[in-house]
């Protein structure tokens with residue numbers, strides 16, 4: 586009698602709200618700077634459909650909520666009719682292959698330069714503290730948002746979420762991680778406000794929660810996720826008590842009943858550098874009552890362990906999925922993985938390093 590194949594935890598089904606996922610290997614949001622003039626391009630159809638499997642869950646790259654939301658050139662937006670129309674064939678291609686597709690909506694805040702701002706104005710933020718230039722970037726000193734301007738930015742997220750649904754997306758992920766505008770409010774390393782959006786933890790999280798509430802009211806809480814990175818502190822956006830911040834957010838999100846919370850592992854010292862960390866996301870996993878997604882440095886083995894040990898419901902893969910369009914299949918077969926090439930992450934090319942990573946059959 587043939588022995589039964591052992592179950593692979595990452596490849597077990599999961600019910601994400603109303604969606605029946607066939608496995609738990611999620612495509613991470615990854616900006617690739619190929620959306621010329623902030624408009625999604627046809628080459629993204631192939632990129633996303635290559636990474637779609639029936640019943641797979643995909644999160645699209647960061648997508649700007651307004652004309653002040655941009656940092657990098659060629660990131661897509663979702664505030665104009667043209668952008669919404671341009672997303673439609675990309676979303677359709679993912680749906681045609683049976684994928685579930687969320688749009689990650691963001692505002693960069695002070696991580697910007699006046700060259701990417703309307704009328705070359707200063708980028709907006711929770712603060713007017715400038716960032717130290719790193720890696721050759723030249724951030725323009727930000728302008729601190731007045732209290733009475735904040736509802737307009739919350740509204741930009743709401744409208745962007747509505748536009749994402751109009752484009753056909755199944756839901757949105759609010760980008761509250763990695764030092765961008767939402768994070769610039771949450772973290773006390775950046776937020777130096779004295780109004781109701783600064784100071785105590787509750788005040789610093791107010792903006793994030795207002796965005797969550799507004800987006801959930803607009804499109805339904807069952808279509809909303811949020812990405813958070815309480816422990817990350819590169820780009821001068823650390824917090825003095827990341828565990829308290831992560832826990833407060835996890836507990837507060839329960840009030841809105843949103844679909845999922847996606848958290849970056851404390852071991853991610855920067856966007857791509859992995860270090861040993863004494864911290865864990867377990868307290869937040871236990872506190873949050875929706876679906877819990879983890880990301881950051883996962884491979885097949887520790888992704889399987891995270892599911893088997895109930896530390897997460899879904900595991901998000903960035904670089905491995907970028908380089909392996911058929912990642913769930915490779916995990917199923919325990920096949921070798923293509924190595925990602927960092928040099929082609931952000932080269933604007935519609936093919937090289939974008940849609941030319943081979944499938945398993947191609948390399949056989």
Ligand SMILES: Cc1cc2nc3c(=O)[nH]c(=O)nc-3n(C[C@H](O)[C@H](O)[C@H](O)COP(=O)(O)O)c2cc1C
Pocket residue numbers: 613614615616617646647689760762763812849856880881882883901902903904905930
């Ligand atoms: C090329 C590239 C672009 C990225 N762009 C985004 C992004 O648009 N939004 C986001 O939240 N994270 C972004 N990230 C971070 C990934 O979503 C993920 O959190 C990170 O790569 C860690 O996961 P990994 O170790 O599996 O790669 C990006 C990462 C890479 C490599």
